[in-house]
Amino acid sequence: MGGDYGPKVVVPAALDALQNYPQLEIILVGDQQAMARQLQDLPAPPASRLHLQPTSQTVAMDESPSSALRGKKDSSMRVAVNLVKQQQAHACVSAGNTGALMAMAKFVLKTLPGIDRPAIIYPMPTDTGQAQFGCIRMLDLGANVDCNEDHLFQFSVMGSVLAKALDQKATPRIGLLNIGSEAIKGSEVVKRTALKLTHTSALNYIGFIEGTDIFQNKADVVVCDGFVGNVALKSSEGVANMLLNCMKREFTKNWRTKMIALLARPVLKGLHQKFDPTRYNGATLIGLNGIVIKSHGNATTKSFYKAITEAINEAEQNIPALIRSEVALYLGDPKVP
Amino acid sequence: MGGDYGPKVVVPAALDALQNYPQLEIILVGDQQAMARQLQDLPAPPASRLHLQPTSQTVAMDESPSSALRGKKDSSMRVAVNLVKQQQAHACVSAGNTGALMAMAKFVLKTLPGIDRPAIIYPMPTDTGQAQFGCIRMLDLGANVDCNEDHLFQFSVMGSVLAKALDQKATPRIGLLNIGSEAIKGSEVVKRTALKLTHTSALNYIGFIEGTDIFQNKADVVVCDGFVGNVALKSSEGVANMLLNCMKREFTKNWRTKMIALLARPVLKGLHQKFDPTRYNGATLIGLNGIVIKSHGNATTKSFYKAITEAINEAEQNIPALIRSEVALYLGDPKVP
Numbered sequence: 214m215g216g217d218y219g220p221k222v223v224v225p226a227a228l229d230a231l232q233n234y235p236q237l238e239i240i241l242v243g244d245q246q247a248m249a250r251q252l253q254d255l256p257a258p259p260a261s262r263l264h265l266q267p268t269s270q271t272v273a274m275d276e277s278p279s280s281a282l283r284g285k286k287d288s289s290m291r292v293a294v295n296l297v298k299q300q301q302a303h304a305c306v307s308a309g310n311t312g313a314l315m316a317m318a319k320f321v322l323k324t325l326p327g328i329d330r331p332a333i334i335y336p337m338p339t340d341t342g343q344a345q346f347g348c349i350r351m352l353d354l355g356a357n358v359d360c361n362e363d364h365l366f367q368f369s370v371m372g373s374v375l376a377k378a379l380d381q382k383a384t385p386r387i388g389l390l391n392i393g394s395e396a397i398k399g400s401e402v403v404k405r406t407a408l409k410l411t412h413t414s415a416l417n418y419i420g421f422i423e424g425t426d427i428f429q430n431k432a433d434v435v436v437c438d439g440f441v442g443n444v445a446l447k448s449s450e451g452v453a454n455m456l457l458n459c460m461k462r463e464f465t466k467n468w469r470t471k472m473i474a475l476l477a478r479p480v481l482k483g484l485h486q487k488f489d490p491t492r493y494n495g496a497t498l499i500g501l502n503g504i505v506i507k508s509h510g511n512a513t514t515k516s517f518y519k520a521i522t523e524a525i526n527e528a529e530q531n532i533p534a535l536i537r538s539e540v541a542l543y544l545g546d547p548k549v550p
Numbered sequence: 551m552g553g554d555y556g557p558k559v560v561v562p563a564a565l566d567a568l569q570n571y572p573q574l575e576i577i578l579v580g581d582q583q584a585m586a587r588q589l590q591d592l593p594a595p596p597a598s599r600l601h602l603q604p605t606s607q608t609v610a611m612d613e614s615p616s617s618a619l620r621g622k623k624d625s626s627m628r629v630a631v632n633l634v635k636q637q638q639a640h641a642c643v644s645a646g647n648t649g650a651l652m653a654m655a656k657f658v659l660k661t662l663p664g665i666d667r668p669a670i671i672y673p674m675p676t677d678t679g680q681a682q683f684g685c686i687r688m689l690d691l692g693a694n695v696d697c698n699e700d701h702l703f704q705f706s707v708m709g710s711v712l713a714k715a716l717d718q719k720a721t722p723r724i725g726l727l728n729i730g731s732e733a734i735k736g737s738e739v740v741k742r743t744a745l746k747l748t749h750t751s752a753l754n755y756i757g758f759i760e761g762t763d764i765f766q767n768k769a770d771v772v773v774c775d776g777f778v779g780n781v782a783l784k785s786s787e788g789v790a791n792m793l794l795n796c797m798k799r800e801f802t803k804n805w806r807t808k809m810i811a812l813l814a815r816p817v818l819k820g821l822h823q824k825f826d827p828t829r830y831n832g833a834t835l836i837g838l839n840g841i842v843i844k845s846h847g848n849a850t851t852k853s854f855y856k857a858i859t860e861a862i863n864e865a866e867q868n869i870p871a872l873i874r875s876e877v878a879l880y881l882g883d884p885k886v887p
Contacts, residue, residue, distance in 0.1 A: 277734065340792040344799075355729050358737040392692050392780040397614065400695040400777050424784025428792040437781070440737050443729040444778050445785040447761025452786040455677040455765040456793050459824060462681075463817045473814045480800045480807050487796060 214243040214271040214289040215309020216510045216517075223308065224251035226517035228258050234525060240302055242266040243289040268292050272313045274510065281313035282320055290314055294321045297503040303528035304504035306495075306520050308512050314505065315356055315498055322503040325533060327540035330357045331500035332368050332439065333507070334375060335446070336493055339430040346487055350376050351427065351435040354496065355443035362405040365389070365436055366413075367540070369406075371499045372434035373416055374539050378530040380433065388422035388432025390441060395421075402438070413543065453488065492516075495523030500536065504528055551580040551608040551626040552646020553847045553854075560645065561588035563854035565595050571862060577639055579603040580626040605629045609650045611847065618650035619657055627651055631658045634840040640865035641841035643832075643857050645849050651842065652693055652835055659840040662870060664877035667694045668837035669705050669776065670844070671712060672783070673830055676767040683824055687713050688764065688772040691833065692780035699742040702726070702773055703750075704877070706743075708836045709771035710753055711876050715867040717770065725759035725769025727778060732758075739775070750880065790825065829853075832860030837873065841865055 216222065220243060227239045241248050245267035252258070270288040272281045285291055290309050294317045296302035307314050315331065324331055332353035338346040352368050353360065360368075369387050376385035389407055391399040396407070398421065410418040422432050424445060437445070464474035464481075474481065486492075494516035498505040504527045508520035553559065557580060564576045578585050582604035589595070607625040609618045622628055627646050633639040635658045644651050652668065661668055669690035675683040689705050690697065697705075706724050713722035726744055728736040733744070735758065747755040759769050761782060774782070801811035801818075811818065823829075831853035835842040841864045845857035 275732075277732075338792070340795060346796075358729065390781060392695065392777055392784075395612075395614075403777075424781045424786075425788035425791070427785055428788040440729055440740075441778055441781050444727060444761045444774070444782050447729075448764055448782040449761075449785045449789040451762035451765040453789050453793060454762070455675070456790060456825065458677060459683075460821055463820050466817075470817050473810075473817055477810045477814050480803075480810055483800050484797060488793065 214247070214268075215274065215307055216508065216512060217308075218512075219308075220244070220247045220251045222512060222514050222517050224248060225255060225514045226521060227263070228255055229514070229518050230521045230525070231258055231262055237525065238262045238264070239521075240264045240266050240293075240296060242293040242296070243268055244271070266292060266296070272310050274310050276310055276313060278310075278312040278316035281310065282316045285313075291317050291321075294318050294503075294505065297505065298322055304506060304524035306506045306508060306517075306524045308508040308510055308517060308520075311355070311507055314507055318498050318501055318503070318505045322501045322505070324500050325502055325537050325540065327544045328367050328371070328500040328536070330360075330364055330367075331498050332356050332364075332371065333442075333496050334372060334499045335496040337427060337435075337446075338487075338493060339428050341430045347430050348380060348493075349427070349430065349433050349435060350380070351437070351442060351446070352499065353437065353439035353442050354446050355439045356498070357439040359440075360402065360438040362402055362409055365402065365406040365438070366409045366543075367500070369410060369416060369418070369434065369436045370539055370543055371536050372436060374535050375497065375499065375532060376433045378532060378535055379526055382433050384417040385433035386417050386419045386431075387434045387436060388419055388426065390427075390435055390437035390445070391421035391423065393421065394423065406436075415542065457488065492519065495520035497523065497527065497532075499532070502533055504532060551584070551605075552611065552644055553845065553849060554645075555849075556645075557581070557584045557588045559849060559851050559854050561585060562592055562851045563858060564600070565592055566851070566855050567858045567862070568595055568599055574862065575599045575601070576858075577601045577603050577630075577633060579630040579633070580605055581608070603629060603633070609647050611647050613647055613650060615647075615649040615653035618647065619653045622650075628654050628658075631655050631840075631842065634842065635659055641843060641861035643843045643845060643854075643861045645845040645847055645854060645857075648692070648844055651844055655835050655838055655840070655842045659838040659842070661837050662839055662874050662877065664881045665704050665708070665837040665873070667697075667701055667704075668835050669693050669701075669708065670779075670833050671709060671836045672833040674764060674772075674783075675824075675830060676765050678767045684767050685717060685830075686764070686767065686770050686772060687717070688774070688779060688783070689836065690774065690776035690779050691783050692776045693835070694776040696777075697739065697775040699739055699746055702739065702743040702775070703746045703880075704837070706747060706753060706755070706771065706773045707876055707880055708873050709773060711872045712834070712836065712869060713770045715869060715872055716863050719770050721754040722770035723754050723756045723768075724771045724773060725756055725763065727764075727772055727774035727782070728758035728760065730758065731760065743773075752879065794825065829856065832857035834860065834864065834869075836869075839870055841869060 293305040334352035341347040496507045506524045630642040671689035678684040843861045
């Protein structure tokens with residue numbers, strides 16, 4: 214029920230996923246009438262693999278997490294998270310209020326042993342110099358502020374697990390986001406985290422990386438405090454939007470530039486496809502006893518579909534179990550300060 | 551002597567500035583032979599307004615600030631800062647090692663009364679929807695990590711002074727960078743800073759802004775911790791470079807796309823001009839008893855010239871004196887917690 218478009222986007226994306234993944238089952242959770250309205254306009258789904266779970270409440274996009282947690286026990290979001298807890302679903306996907314989703318997921322699913330705080334991890338495009346962009350994972354992107362070195366260390370372990378399992382990277386390079394590459398640079402927390410990571414031979418820690426490096430494929434996992442990560446993500450989005458809007462304005466300025474845009478269309482289309490945000494949808498609330506994927510609130514059908522595939526991939530790899538065993542390894546390591 | 555190109559860029563930029571500003575005097579500080587070599591290939595400068603101050607040392611770009619401070623007392627950087635201290639220069643402009651420049655400037659010039667830490671403030675482009683980009687100022691961009699609410703409050707006052715004096719903004723809108731716009735969002739320091747700013751009626755504090763807002767002209771001054779600001783600046787640069795490089799690759803893929811690029815040249819040139827980093831060069835080390843401007847290390851002649859004009863503007867307005875009196879106002883304000 215969440216996000217800017219609710220069932221209008223979620224229902225068709227679910228049907229697309231059912232069609233492309235013959236083993237997949239989906240439980241649509243939400244207002245029964247709203248879901249039925251969407252379904253009646255679409256080709257009949259495979260009835261045995263699509264289930265409806267009616268709920269009576271919805272969480273507003275601007276609702277406070279605590280109010281949603283207390284008062285919205287029959288919301289689509291809460292019931293979907295409950296289904297994961299009850300092992301009736303392998304994963305939950307939502308385009309709703311991020312804070313509320315995180316609060317509910319934490320409350321219902323609890324964090325994995327050894328993990329103090331769940332984080333938000335997201336695949337970011339990187340320039341590999343090739344025709345296609347690469348993909349790295351960055352965390353935390355806003356679930357936690359004022360992180361200490363234990364949190365950042367735990368983020369590193371979780372990021373490494375995800376990059377290994379989902380991005381086919383045998384020994385993911387872990388970079389710690391900082392404001393310079395020299396050891397003397399950075400905040401106290403970052404320096405203490407570096408010390409911990411340096412002593413962890415099982416993680417492929419490559420040292421400090423800077424903001425510019427995020428998009429240059431220098432690390433497979435970028436680790437940072439949620440405040441820093443959120444600002445980095447949003448300023449990057451901001452500047453990319455500014456550039457693309459400006460390009461649009463330049464190309465539509467007058468009939469001459471419009472003609473040129475027409476000619477340049479295949480090139481511009483190629484560019485657009487590469488920067489298409491639908492290619493990167495699906496943030497993971499990582500560190501929980503279950504899989505919860507957060508879609509962009511303004512996701513289209515195509516990009517909500519992308520978030521569903523992220524959930525499928527994580528369920529197939531059983532990411533929470535992988536993190537559980539990886540964390541147990543490091544917690545027992547006497548070398549880590 | 552600093553930056554990627556040293557006198558090769560600094561000397562011609564200085565001559566350009568002397569030509570365009572008939573009142574301007576410049577003291578070139580550095581290796582005498584290197585400066586002379588550059589001067590001999592250029593049209594004769596107005597001798598009465600160009601002075602050479604020979605020095606015997608240079609600060610390396612990767613030298614530690616403490617080593618430069620201790621061991622490089624006859625470096626171009628140190629002598630240039632000394633000239634400001636001795637009131638023989640109104641401002642110092644350097645493309646050298648930022649950390650060393652900050653350390654020397656702090657040591658020699660000292661901070662202004664009421665200012666605990668100098669900050670780095672920089673003009674950033676913002677999208678106003680018009681043909682030309684707007685300009686906002688953001689601080690701190692990396693001089694200080696682990697800032698507290700007093701530091702961020704002082705940054706707000708200094709940013710406001712600069713925006714008022716240099717950008718012709720009568721009551722500059724101060725935005726506090728955060729990860730959401732609701733009061734409950736953010737780190738403890740950010741929340742406490744908001745409380746201070748809310749109680750300061752003389753500052754036009756508009757509340758929290760997010761990373762995306764930086765480039766959307768929502769505030770005239772963006773205030774943040776140096777760690778956060780540095781990461782925001784560098785990730786924005788990173789994503790802009792990725793986009794522009796990708797565009798270049800798309801347009802040079804084959805003879806067809808190259809033909810299109812040729813036709814689209816006026817449009818692409820317009821775009822390039824708008825994103826031309828030379829338009830935004832010249833960061834201020836603000837909060838000192840004197841004017842010190844830091845140019846990008848990779849500045850070209852054109853962009854180093856831009857940094858010189860920033861120094862001229864700040865000297866004409868006597869920014870340090872303005873900050874001194876503005877800070878005195880706020881320090882005496884009993885309403886500020």
